[in-house]
Amino acid sequence: GSAAVSGETFTMRGSGADVWGTSDGLHYVWQQASGDFDIVARVTSVEWIHQWVKAGVMVRDALTANAAHGFMLVSPGKGLAFQRRVATGGDSTNTSGGAGTAPNWVKLERRGNTLTAYRSADGLTWTLVASDTFSFGPTVYVGLGLTSHDNTRLATATFDNVTLTAR
Numbered sequence: 024g025s026a027a028v029s030g031e032t033f034t035m036r037g038s039g040a041d042v043w044g045t046s047d048g049l050h051y052v053w054q055q056a057s058g059d060f061d062i063v064a065r066v067t068s069v070e071w072i073h074q075w076v077k078a079g080v081m082v083r084d085a086l087t088a089n090a091a092h093g094f095m096l097v098s099p100g101k102g103l104a105f106q107r108r109v110a111t112g113g114d115s116t117n118t119s120g121g122a123g124t125a126p127n128w129v130k131l132e133r134r135g136n137t138l139t140a141y142r143s144a145d146g147l148t149w150t151l152v153a154s155d156t157f158s159f160g161p162t163v164y165v166g167l168g169l170t171s172h173d174n175t176r177l178a179t180a181t182f183d184n185v186t187l188t189a190r
Contacts, residue, residue: 024050039170053166059190073172074100078180081168093138105140118153
């Protein structure tokens, strides 16, 4: 995969089998963060390669495929969802965030070991999707994730209004 920034727009291209089960395949652009924070982005477009192409904001405990993580995502075929693996090597779970496609806003709030996921149509009024407790260390990897759900094809997604705010 690849990632580029032009002004305030991030363009990602990535393949990967999926972010699901006990192991993930995706393209991930990240930075390390400690303490409490919010990550917000507007997913402006997601290319349809498969109904489960996924693009959104993610927090990972590590960069290994089986890491604990939370992923608030937009999928062109499945709508919005909060997917997560609360412990390294564990299985994934999903909470639907309802119907919708890009453009849509997504947000994850970290407070201690709790991640809370939200969606928004306008970036002002937020709807709670779900919250869960994770086995995170003090420093995590936070950023933008994209999987095409097809290891042989790259999907393209664009993001803007990306912010990481310490709380």
